[in-house]
Amino acid sequence: MPHFLVDDSMPFHAKIVAAGNAAIGLWTRAGAWSNQQANLTEGFIPEHMARTMGTPAQIKRLVATKLWHQVTGGYQFHEWLGPGRQRSRETILDHQRKRAEAGRIGGQRSGQTRRRTGQHGRSESEADAEAFASPDAAPPLPPQPVDNANAPQFRGPPDTTEKSANFGREPSPPAQMR
Numbered sequence: 759m760p761h762f763l764v765d766d767s768m769p770f771h772a773k774i775v776a777a778g779n780a781a782i783g784l785w786t787r788a789g790a791w792s793n794q795q796a797n798l799t800e801g802f803i804p805e806h807m808a809r810t811m812g813t814p815a816q817i818k819r820l821v822a823t824k825l826w827h828q829v830t831g832g833y834q835f836h837e838w839l840g841p842g843r844q845r846s847r848e849t850i851l852d853h854q855r856k857r858a859e860a861g862r863i864g865g866q867r868s869g870q871t872r873r874r875t876g877q878h879g880r881s882e883s884e885a886d887a888e889a890f891a892s893p894d895a896a897p898p899l900p901p902q903p904v905d906n907a908n909a910p911q912f913r914g915p916p917d918t919t920e921k922s923a924n925f926g927r928e929p930s931p932p933a934q935m936r
Contacts, residue, residue: 762786777819788811800839
């Protein structure tokens, strides 16, 4: 899945500061939308999407600060592509094709290895799940009693209606320190 890249020096860039936080919220949402798998618009934001994600005032701020350029049908991010910037649609799709092919080849080799070595291809967690679900599996252990006789007791919040006998006194040290 592609990601919308934001440089770590972005927060105090002059254009970002001039645009303001609200407009930069729109800029960030629109950048992420543009790089979603279903979209991959290379920084083009259709007019209707810009208005769905932000206000007309925020859009004007992005155009005024030259973070966006108004183009036919919507807006284009300034310098979307290039070194150190977003990847092109073609590059993203090519990378995904290569990963899918590598996964396919790896899956085939894994299957061949399992057939050759006699493994059945079940993961340890699958085998554990089957063992616990089988009727031959041992029943779960019942809860064990806990000795709470020596556990510290919670007394709740202090009573504010009456003063207790210890009101205003220093707390007693633990028994092992007395």
